[in-house]
Amino acid sequence: MTGRCWTAALLALLAAPLGAQQGGVSATPHNLSASGPGEIKSTEETQVCKFCHVPHDATENTPLWGHALSKVASYSVPDVVRGQGRRQPAPQPDGASRLCLSCHDGTVALGDVGRAGAIRMSGAQRLERGRKGYLGTDLSGSHPVSIELPEGDASRADAGRDMGLRPVHEIRNEGLVKLDAQGKMQCTTCHDPHADRYHDPGRVPRFWVRPTVGEVCLACHELR
Numbered sequence: 050m051t052g053r054c055w056t057a058a059l060l061a062l063l064a065a066p067l068g069a070q071q072g073g074v075s076a077t078p079h080n081l082s083a084s085g086p087g088e089i090k091s092t093e094e095t096q097v098c099k100f101c102h103v104p105h106d107a108t109e110n111t112p113l114w115g116h117a118l119s120k121v122a123s124y125s126v127p128d129v130v131r132g133q134g135r136r137q138p139a140p141q142p143d144g145a146s147r148l149c150l151s152c153h154d155g156t157v158a159l160g161d162v163g164r165a166g167a168i169r170m171s172g173a174q175r176l177e178r179g180r181k182g183y184l185g186t187d188l189s190g191s192h193p194v195s196i197e198l199p200e201g202d203a204s205r206a207d208a209g210r211d212m213g214l215r216p217v218h219e220i221r222n223e224g225l226v227k228l229d230a231q232g233k234m235q236c237t238t239c240h241d242p243h244a245d246r247y248h249d250p251g252r253v254p255r256f257w258v259r260p261t262v263g264e265v266c267l268a269c270h271e272l273r
């Protein structure tokens with residue numbers, strides 16, 4: 050969908066009656082409203098979407114983002130390999146990944162919904178070290194994000210690596226995982242912030258986009 054088109058869809062959803070709005074999110078730890086099932090939730094706020102989206106005065110227009118963004122300018126990122134084993138740092142998080150990090154880097158209060166105000170929380174005011182949801186600002190031990198998938202398949206020539214990358218057109222055509230409009234993988238390639246259908250403790254992580262872990266990894270990688 051184009052940015053404009055789904056902005057319109059989002060506006061329609063935010064304007065819909067409360068019951069219709071809540072969809073899959075309400076049953077997940079991303080429901081931070083008073084009806085939320087998780088340990089962290091508001092004592093008073095009843096709107097589920099408000100923690101991330103606002104219908105007016107958005108901090109970012111797509112996807113009508115409401116939550117205050119993190120001010121962290123530089124995260125520690127993992128190295129990626131390009132061409133014949135040349136290592137370089139992955140890009141800094143951008144796009145949807147930056148939206149996730151507005152809560153998950155632990156620097157911004159969960160109830161800080163920018164111009165829409167400050168919502169008081171119970172359980173925790175922000176994600177802190179030791180919490181399941183805490184990633185912090187050192188992402189060097191995590192999968193690279195905000196990275197454009199190479200058009201061809203340079204990696205196939207590099208026999209020194211364990212995991213090859215499939216050509217990007219194959220990944221797109223299959224559509225098992227989502228790349229953003231710039232062809233980058235983001236947190237949302239592996240996690241769907243709106244639905245936690247497949248979670249299976251010890252097997253399938255929360256907010257996973259496919260029924261199994263393997264389906265996601267093998268959408269892009271080939272083992273050899």
Ligand code: HEC
Nearest residue numbers: 055058059062070071074079097098101112145148237242
């Ligand atoms: C915990 C944060 C969070 C909550 C709560 C949340 N969203 Fe989102 N939403 C996101 C993120 C992040 C994106 C961007 C996804 C992307 O770019 O792939 C998004 C994108 C969207 C989009 C654009 C289409 C898409 O899926 O990319 C729509 C529509 C949407 N949200 C509707 C809602 C509605 C309606 C609610 C309340 C029921 C809601 N969201 C609650 C985080 C959230």
Ligand code: HEC
Nearest residue numbers: 078089100116148149152180181182236237240242255256
């Ligand atoms: C408004 C704040 C907020 C935003 C934005 C947000 N999350 Fe979360 N997320 C939370 C909270 C709170 C929890 C519960 C964490 C806890 O209990 O430690 C959570 C839990 C999770 C978990 C489960 C952790 C576990 O194993 O229990 C995952 C995975 C996750 N979020 C991914 C994402 C991704 C990916 C995005 C962006 C697409 C995102 N979140 C955006 C607040 C947010």
Ligand code: HEC
Nearest residue numbers: 146149150153181182183192193194235236238239240254
């Ligand atoms: C390549 C797929 C992939 C991408 C991309 C990805 N994750 Fe995850 N995530 C996982 C897996 C797999 C787990 C399960 C725990 C593990 O094995 O580390 C996980 C676990 C988590 C957890 C639970 C805490 C933990 O470390 O176990 C959170 C929170 C989370 N992810 C958020 C994010 C955010 C935010 C982003 C973007 C900055 C992101 N993830 C990008 C695959 C991914």
Ligand code: HEC
Nearest residue numbers: 129130131193196198210212226234238262265266268269
């Ligand atoms: C959307 C495609 C995509 C998905 C899905 C994906 N990856 Fe990756 N992965 C990449 C890209 C791109 C790189 C960076 C490759 C490079 O170094 O240039 C990478 C790098 C890696 C690396 C580092 C390899 C190296 O040679 O440096 C590991 C390990 C890895 N991924 C594991 C996983 C696992 C495990 C999963 C599933 C949980 C997964 N990936 C899902 C695209 C993906």
